[in-house]
Amino acid sequence: MRRKAAERRGRVVSALDQLRYRLGLALGAARNARAAAETNLAKLELEQLMVRAGIERAGQDPQVAERLRDPAMAEVPTWLGRVRDQFYGEWADGPSRLRELVAASAPGPAGRPPGDWLGRVGTHEGLRPPELWRIGSSTVDGSAAGRTPGTELTFDVAVPLLDESHLSITSAPKTRDTVDALVENLLMRVLSTFEPGAVKIHLWDVGQLTAVLPNFYALSRTSALTVHDPTRLVDLLDEFAGHIRRIHAETMQAGYSSLRAMRLATGRRTEPWRIGVLYGNGENLPPEQLRDLKRVAASALDAGISLILVDVPTVLGGAVETISLFDERRAISSMTGTDLVVDLDPPLPSGQVATAAKRIAEALVAKQGGPRSFADLLPTEYGRERSARELRAPVGFYEGEPVEVVIGDATPHALIGGPSGSGKTNFLYALLGSLCARYSPDELALYLLDFKEGVSFAGLAPGRRDASWLPHARLVGVNVNTDREFGLALLRFLADEMRRRSAAAKDHEVTNLAELREQDPTGHWPRIVAVIDEFQYLFAGRDSVTALATSLLEDIARRGRSQGIHLILASQDIAGIEAFWGKPAVFEQCTLRIAMPKARRVLAEANQAAVAAPRWHAVINHDSGVAHGNRLAHIPDASAKGVFPSLQRELWERFAGQSEPRLFDGAHAPQLDSSPAFTGLGQAERPLALVGQSIDVSDTARGVELSGAPGRNLAVLGTSAREAVSILDSAARSLARQYQQGDVEFIVCCPVETILPRARELTDRLAGAGHKAELLDAGDLADRCATLAAELSDVRTHRMLVCYGVDAALPALEQKAPGQQSGLDHLRVLLKQGPAKGLHVLGWWRGIARLKDTLGFGGTDDIGAWAALDVQGNELSPLCAGQVVHWAPRPGRALFFDRTTHSSPEVVIPFHLPEADDD
Numbered sequence: 001m002r003r004k005a006a007e008r009r010g011r012v013v014s015a016l017d018q019l020r021y022r023l024g025l026a027l028g029a030a031r032n033a034r035a036a037a038e039t040n041l042a043k044l045e046l047e048q049l050m051v052r053a054g055i056e057r058a059g060q061d062p063q064v065a066e067r068l069r070d071p072a073m074a075e076v077p078t079w080l081g082r083v084r085d086q087f088y089g090e091w092a093d094g095p096s097r098l099r100e101l102v103a104a105s106a107p108g109p110a111g112r113p114p115g116d117w118l119g120r121v122g123t124h125e126g127l128r129p130p131e132l133w134r135i136g137s138s139t140v141d142g143s144a145a146g147r148t149p150g151t152e153l154t155f156d157v158a159v160p161l162l163d164e165s166h167l168s169i170t171s172a173p174k175t176r177d178t179v180d181a182l183v184e185n186l187l188m189r190v191l192s193t194f195e196p197g198a199v200k201i202h203l204w205d206v207g208q209l210t211a212v213l214p215n216f217y218a219l220s221r222t223s224a225l226t227v228h229d230p231t232r233l234v235d236l237l238d239e240f241a242g243h244i245r246r247i248h249a250e251t252m253q254a255g256y257s258s259l260r261a262m263r264l265a266t267g268r269r270t271e272p273w274r275i276g277v278l279y280g281n282g283e284n285l286p287p288e289q290l291r292d293l294k295r296v297a298a299s300a301l302d303a304g305i306s307l308i309l310v311d312v313p314t315v316l317g318g319a320v321e322t323i324s325l326f327d328e329r330r331a332i333s334s335m336t337g338t339d340l341v342v343d344l345d346p347p348l349p350s351g352q353v354a355t356a357a358k359r360i361a362e363a364l365v366a367k368q369g370g371p372r373s374f375a376d377l378l379p380t381e382y383g384r385e386r387s388a389r390e391l392r393a394p395v396g397f398y399e400g401e402p403v404e405v406v407i408g409d410a411t412p413h414a415l416i417g418g419p420s421g422s423g424k425t426n427f428l429y430a431l432l433g434s435l436c437a438r439y440s441p442d443e444l445a446l447y448l449l450d451f452k453e454g455v456s457f458a459g460l461a462p463g464r465r466d467a468s469w470l471p472h473a474r475l476v477g478v479n480v481n482t483d484r485e486f487g488l489a490l491l492r493f494l495a496d497e498m499r500r501r502s503a504a505a506k507d508h509e510v511t512n513l514a515e516l517r518e519q520d521p522t523g524h525w526p527r528i529v530a531v532i533d534e535f536q537y538l539f540a541g542r543d544s545v546t547a548l549a550t551s552l553l554e555d556i557a558r559r560g561r562s563q564g565i566h567l568i569l570a571s572q573d574i575a576g577i578e579a580f581w582g583k584p585a586v587f588e589q590c591t592l593r594i595a596m597p598k599a600r601r602v603l604a605e606a607n608q609a610a611v612a613a614p615r616w617h618a619v620i621n622h623d624s625g626v627a628h629g630n631r632l633a634h635i636p637d638a639s640a641k642g643v644f645p646s647l648q649r650e651l652w653e654r655f656a657g658q659s660e661p662r663l664f665d666g667a668h669a670p671q672l673d674s675s676p677a678f679t680g681l682g683q684a685e686r687p688l689a690l691v692g693q694s695i696d697v698s699d700t701a702r703g704v705e706l707s708g709a710p711g712r713n714l715a716v717l718g719t720s721a722r723e724a725v726s727i728l729d730s731a732a733r734s735l736a737r738q739y740q741q742g743d744v745e746f747i748v749c750c751p752v753e754t755i756l757p758r759a760r761e762l763t764d765r766l767a768g769a770g771h772k773a774e775l776l777d778a779g780d781l782a783d784r785c786a787t788l789a790a791e792l793s794d795v796r797t798h799r800m801l802v803c804y805g806v807d808a809a810l811p812a813l814e815q816k817a818p819g820q821q822s823g824l825d826h827l828r829v830l831l832k833q834g835p836a837k838g839l840h841v842l843g844w845w846r847g848i849a850r851l852k853d854t855l856g857f858g859g860t861d862d863i864g865a866w867a868a869l870d871v872q873g874n875e876l877s878p879l880c881a882g883q884v885v886h887w888a889p890r891p892g893r894a895l896f897f898d899r900t901t902h903s904s905p906e907v908v909i910p911f912h913l914p915e916a917d918d919d
């Protein structure tokens, strides 16, 4: 028992020994590994210190010297030396390669000696900026490059800047003049490279109000150079942040990741480069400013903004090159590495810099000088652009540079506001001219509607004085302020077109216009721009027109974008449009805002840019009116006499073959004789009695089909004689065109004395057309009604009883001999049974009550169609199946309802009667 226990103990002890042994081994290994790692770390740290100080000079660095005392570190300098020798060994022709590289990457003023360029104004248009900008040179000993020891090899040192990198400069004591010379040299190289205006410089110096780079003074009077308040770094950073947001949005919308990418792809420079030079004092910036600065620096380069920081201690995001000065001539730079000393270029002669700055400033002023003209908005060749992705055109200029408007996916619709006389119409002309000159009618179709009293778009359609028209215009609507229905018709048309495009997109399995055009290259899919000037009229009432207009506008605003249907809405007073604010969706979809001087509520609430905008300028904002999107532009005078018409004529000749636009002029009633609806009439089985022109996008007339169905009579209601006469005239004359001679007979009766000449005229015209037409004496009406009623069953010809002022005949018609039927009874028979037998009544009643008296207890069924003039809507409901009728009577318009074709009445324009004007 005891032996067994001793054995067991022995086994345990030996197992424990084994364990201890193994643990000991493991611990020892870990200790060794740790010691090795620590030594390695110390070597790497030393290596880093030596590289930072420069291998040649490292021995003088007290930190390095201290570490080198450790024998374990002895191999570090040896190793670094070997690496360097190996590097330079392969670098025998390095200096000359560098020289060539800098010469290629820093052409002209970017790298050449100042004598070659200083004082000359640059001409580079700025598509591809130089990649490097010279700051000095560096010299290496030939032995390092495999040459004879003692020979010196010199090469140029240059730094990247525009689009490429920021620059951080650290001064040494008493080197401010050197730093200034370095910065001045760099900026002068940049300014002298490009055409004036391509670069803007912003100077900020924490310690100085005005005297930063004094040789540049002449430039500070132009937009090329701005000196910022030393206490307001925040303003400068805000300004840059605003540019970055705006430019980022613009480039992304156009499908590019940076301004540079966009410039290279499109071959156009749309923005200047901006260089911010910030002089600090070596102390840390307050944390908030530091954060803002880092944020700006991180995305600035993609927006063409580069920073040059002098003694601003910060680690910037993005690419940064550094220059650290040792003394008044020498520095080290991240471009060359710490081992090479850069001999900075000597300062440029200050007098010459001042002269050069003055010349550049003068050239810039000359370039920007004087207001630019409308012709400056136009391209050299017309109709070259494609609208598949977007529409883009300059509308004005800011400091000589064009300012563009973009209508596309991100800014599908535009809102233009400004008080009367602020230049909205002029802006629209500038925009339309600029767009139409760039895009052919196959790329852009315009629908133009002006609610203003006046004829601002009228010239775009063919007129008496100028037969040309704007070939892009498909519709021109003027003087429509009383015809909100026309606005509605346009919106309906756009909504239908939107559906048509959406169905086509579905068929081709695509989601937007660009793809549809790709998939259906032979289709006709221009971008559609609908301009509605003074669009607030659309919302002028609290009625069904306003309700419908609002919902259609909302629908188009929401869904038009992907179908290439764009709205441009202009108004004097956007703030005052109540219905508009009740439905903010339209407002929100109008992400392109154009504020004329003093415009209210077009831009975002806190954005006051429109208040300060000078005359004939506009604030163009593609960011829903948020301040960072503001672009101020001077708009050239596009409304001066002959300016737009001459472009129109050129475009008309260039794009000959485009059909005329439809012109809708609310101030002119259409002529029956020239209406295609009238001239196109021929013999028909169910003839149409034309009542008037429809208020619609398509040029059509409305009429009543006089078939044999019950109720196929026409009543004209109200006291307005001119319109009533016109309606009966057009109805009878249009019917006359649809019958062969002998197939129809017109019986015209006019109990209203004053109208008699009109009735006679009509009768003569009908007779002149070869038809049987008789002007019945009012006193004979009752008897004739009796005869017509009696003959109803056996007449073979069609008969039209045209009666002007039936109400005036009522007293005579009502008379009846005892036991006999009255004339009225016979008229009722004609109204009820006539249509089936080919007899139709076209009558004018001057009041609804008199119509009801005429119809008697039989109700209104025998009047299947009517045209109301000065009659209130509520009086009309019984004639319209009891529905609520909105109708504000107005001269020259009628409310037309045909039970068989209408669900609700529609407004029509009775045709113009030339001879009736002679009254």
Ligand SMILES: Nc1ncnc2c1ncn2[C@@H]1O[C@H](COP(=O)(O)OP(=O)(O)OP(=O)(O)O)[C@@H](O)[C@H]1O
Pocket: 418, 419, 420, 421, 422, 423, 424, 425, 426, 427, 452, 572, 616, 617, 634, 635, 636, 637, 638, 639, 640
């Ligand atoms: N950029 C401009 N340069 C020169 N003249 C201009 C400019 N813009 C407008 N005008 C002139 O100012 C006048 C008013 O301009 P416009 O008709 O465009 O203003 P509006 O805002 O449309 O005014 P309203 O709403 O009263 O029609 C016009 O006679 C026009 O010639």
